[in-house]
Amino acid sequence: xxxxxxxxADGSEIATSAVPGMTVMEAAVxxxxxGIDADCGGACACATxxxxxxxxxxxxxxxxxxxxxxxxxFAFDVRDNSRLSCQIKVTDALDGLRVKVPAxxx
Amino acid sequence: xxxxxxxxxVIIGAGPCGLFSIxxxxxLDIRCHVIDILDKPGGQCSxxxxxxxIYDIPAIPLITGADLTARLMxxxxxxxxxxxxxxxxxxxxxxxDNDFYLTTDGGLEFExxxxxxxxxxxxxxxxxxxxxGIEAYEGHSVFYSVRQMxxxxxxxxxxxxxxxxxxxxxxxxxxxxxxxxxxxRRDEFRAAPDSVKRMRELVADxxxxxxxxxxTELKGEAGLLSSAxxxxxxxxxxxxxxxxxxxxxxxxxxxxxxxxxxxxxxxNLVAVDTAKFETSVPGIFAVGDINTYPGKxxxxxxxxxEAALMAxxxxxxxxxxxxxxxxxTTSSTSLQKKLGVE
Numbered sequence: 437x438x439x440x441x442x443x444x445a446d447g448s449e450i451a452t453s454a455v456p457g458m459t460v461m462e463a464a465v466x467x468x469x470x471g472i473d474a475d476c477g478g479a480c481a482c483a484t485x486x487x488x489x490x491x492x493x494x495x496x497x498x499x500x501x502x503x504x505x506x507x508x509x510f511a512f513d514v515r516d517n518s519r520l521s522c523q524i525k526v527t528d529a530l531d532g533l534r535v536k537v538p539a540x541x542x
Numbered sequence: 543x544x545x546x547x548x549x550x551x552v553i554i555g556a557g558p559c560g561l562f563s564i565x566x567x568x569x570l571d572i573r574c575h576v577i578d579i580l581d582k583p584g585g586q587c588s589x590x591x592x593x594x595x596i597y598d599i600p601a602i603p604l605i606t607g608a609d610l611t612a613r614l615m616x617x618x619x620x621x622x623x624x625x626x627x628x629x630x631x632x633x634x635x636x637x638x639d640n641d642f643y644l645t646t647d648g649g650l651e652f653e654x655x656x657x658x659x660x661x662x663x664x665x666x667x668x669x670x671x672x673x674x675g676i677e678a679y680e681g682h683s684v685f686y687s688v689r690q691m692x693x694x695x696x697x698x699x700x701x702x703x704x705x706x707x708x709x710x711x712x713x714x715x716x717x718x719x720x721x722x723x724x725x726x727r728r729d730e731f732r733a734a735p736d737s738v739k740r741m742r743e744l745v746a747d748x749x750x751x752x753x754x755x756x757x758t759e760l761k762g763e764a765g766l767l768s769s770a771x772x773x774x775x776x777x778x779x780x781x782x783x784x785x786x787x788x789x790x791x792x793x794x795x796x797x798x799x800x801x802x803x804x805x806x807x808x809x810n811l812v813a814v815d816t817a818k819f820e821t822s823v824p825g826i827f828a829v830g831d832i833n834t835y836p837g838k839x840x841x842x843x844x845x846x847x848e849a850a851l852m853a854x855x856x857x858x859x860x861x862x863x864x865x866x867x868x869x870x871t872t873s874s875t876s877l878q879k880k881l882g883v884e
Contacts, residue, residue, distance in 0.1 A: 475590075475663070475794060475795060476586070476590045476591060479590060479594045481590040481591050481594070482590060482792070482794070483791075484794065506732045508727075509703065509704045509705060509726070509727065509728075509732060509791075509792075510669065510705075510791045510792035512671050512672055512673075512756075512791065513756065513758075514727055514756065539672065540672040
């Protein structure tokens, strides 16, 4: 099972096990990762599952989709490596993925 | 202030469970007023995912949030519930043996026999950006909405965001403000194209500024803002002089005033029993995502079941001496009459 690692704002790390096909947001919620609120439950409608993808993983994770780009308008401190974790599908290629959780979603 | 509205039931929340409660209560001749903080029915189905398909409504393999809302409205129509939108219930008190008294932030007052809390994830409220120290400015220099725009007359206004709220406020405040700047993180806007066009015309005419970037810091003293520090996409930092800031980052759900009504809560949810879906205060019921009980699933279909059982107990609460004969809509002519199909 692919491992997804969430790096909290204080630097602590939470390793979660995911199943290919689920989203990075779902992996976080399943493991109750603090800072991933996911208010809308994965509909790309709230921007409360915002994460920063670590530089070495950006290429494998890929680019934002158009709907996600719009929704990021509702996130705070959006950076080049910002993604909504409900829009990242877990695959075996993402085993070991590291993403940073913002200090506060909102 | 308007007269106090008297009714059998007040339903707080016009989401799917609130709408279905109108139907279930209506079959038992309980008349409802429905209050919602949004400007339309549907709750999360309208606000968060109107176009997203829902796959787990029994007998409906696929339906969007918007369509589900429309169908529930149609189903509830025979019962002529009255809706009060853009209103948040701020207080709820028990008055006497059989009466509840509610007030809203828009100045409405209600007296009713029972209350149904169908408030979902709580009230939708503007997201507050986590800019350090922003709380100190709220109400004086930072606003999420204002009921009277006049208070912005002659001020240097900074609006942040790229959606309809941001563009609407930009266009409405521009003639009143001394100066107006719209700040957005990119030069693309998800607001209605007409509003975007209007904004670009105002910029072209030199009547307002458009800036691309994000706020990182607020500067000011004693609750009065003097400028916002803005970081552009290329990392350059600048300051926008302003003494009024409107951040528009969408809505989030907060439990809100429900927490203050003396109901037993469990992890920010309203505790109910599973026979009557009544809260710790007799006569106040809770259905849908806002309630909790052992085994609770936050599913629309569970909320529908809860509404049906709630209505039975609501009937007994309102009519303690009457026997309630259970009837089916398929065979009961009296129910069919109520539905207007007989």
